[in-house]
Amino acid sequence: xxxxIAIVQDKDANRLRSEFVKAGIGATRLSTTGGFLxxxxxxxxxxxxxxxxxxxxxxxxxxxxxxxxxxxxxxNIDAQMDSTSGYxxxxxxxxxxxxxLPIEQFHQF
Amino acid sequence: xxxxIAIVQDKDANRLRSEFVKAGIGATRLSTTGGFLxxxxxxxxxxxxxxxxxxxxxxxxxxxxxxxxxxxxxxNIDAQMDSTSGYxxxxxxxxxxxxxLPIEQFHQF
Amino acid sequence: xxxxIAIVQDKDANRLRSEFVKAGIGATRLSTTGGFLxxxxxxxxxxxxxxxxxxxxxxxxxxxxxxxxxxxxxxNIDAQMDSTSGYxxxxxxxxxxxxxLPIEQFHQF
Ligand code: NI
Ligand code: NI
Ligand code: NI
Numbered sequence: 001x002x003x004x005i006a007i008v009q010d011k012d013a014n015r016l017r018s019e020f021v022k023a024g025i026g027a028t029r030l031s032t033t034g035g036f037l038x039x040x041x042x043x044x045x046x047x048x049x050x051x052x053x054x055x056x057x058x059x060x061x062x063x064x065x066x067x068x069x070x071x072x073x074x075x076n077i078d079a080q081m082d083s084t085s086g087y088x089x090x091x092x093x094x095x096x097x098x099x100x101l102p103i104e105q106f107h108q109f
Numbered sequence: 110x111x112x113x114i115a116i117v118q119d120k121d122a123n124r125l126r127s128e129f130v131k132a133g134i135g136a137t138r139l140s141t142t143g144g145f146l147x148x149x150x151x152x153x154x155x156x157x158x159x160x161x162x163x164x165x166x167x168x169x170x171x172x173x174x175x176x177x178x179x180x181x182x183x184x185n186i187d188a189q190m191d192s193t194s195g196y197x198x199x200x201x202x203x204x205x206x207x208x209x210l211p212i213e214q215f216h217q218f
Numbered sequence: 219x220x221x222x223i224a225i226v227q228d229k230d231a232n233r234l235r236s237e238f239v240k241a242g243i244g245a246t247r248l249s250t251t252g253g254f255l256x257x258x259x260x261x262x263x264x265x266x267x268x269x270x271x272x273x274x275x276x277x278x279x280x281x282x283x284x285x286x287x288x289x290x291x292x293x294n295i296d297a298q299m300d301s302t303s304g305y306x307x308x309x310x311x312x313x314x315x316x317x318x319l320p321i322e323q324f325h326q327f
């Protein structure tokens with residue numbers, strides 16, 4: 001048994017949940033924010049048998065799309081203003097970050 | 110020291126918190142959703158000495174009730190319609206899912 | 219690679235995020251509540267190379283301030299009323315709780 005923690009973009013979260021449902025995999029969803037764009041992201045926690053870890057990773061990989069997006073860099077109140085402040089730049093967003101954690105005990109009551 | 114992650118139904122969450130308070134156990138609460146019913150659930154993170162892990166498990170077990178509940182299965186836009194779509198069915202909800210994780214370092218600053 | 223889970227007070231959370239950004243450390247933020255005061259707190263999840271774990275701990279430590287605060291103890295409906303109920307008391311709040319977890323796999327898709 002492993003605990004998989006997957007941080008995905010909000011835009012991919014519902015499709016991933018559908019994939020989990022189709023595969024009969026229970027996933028708990030956490031509201032999270034973070035990353036460079038401060039765009040919303042979603043964290044899933046999945047408890048899964050060792051032999052299905054790769055299947056979970058494959059579902060996450062195929063569901064997590066990278067895409068180009070314009071953003072306005074946040075104004076840092078501590079920083080020197082410079083000529084680039086406030087202008088939107090194109091960045092790559094999306095993808096997923098995944099941790100597979102060992103667990104010592106797993107219980108369902 | 111272990112990290113206990115407990116996912117419980119919202120209806121059980123406050124009673125469990127009271128049990129933790131009575132036992133002097135600090136628990137951090139995360140807003141989460143998920144599972145078949147998409148009913149709200151709550152995740153607690155508890156850092157606890159090895160010798161108190163069983164006590165924490167017992168508190169979660171005694172506080173987490175299973176109950177019967179009617180639900181209307183979600184309509185899956187990808188799926189073939191069939192005659193059972195849209196009718197409420199009785200399912201068992203409740204219970205708790207618990208992970209006990211090893212930790213390498215624990216700090217309180 | 220380690221997974222650092224840091225629970226900090228809301229009041230310290232933005233300064234800590236700035237420190238992470240400055241250091242080029244990606245952190246995912248979870249909305250959490252808990253602790254004696256039920257004051258808001260924030261949980262960060264950080265995936266970090268082993269050799270930078272101490273740097274992350276140092277950033278959390280220097281950013282997490284303890285402070286004195288008045289609180290009114292919650293009224294426990296199960297408890298006997300006594301003369302101290304309802305009066306504000308001064309307590310120390312703040313600080314941070316940090317777990318460093320081993321991980322078996324780390325992926326960025
Ligand atoms: Ni039971
Ligand atoms: Ni200190
Ligand atoms: Ni890829």
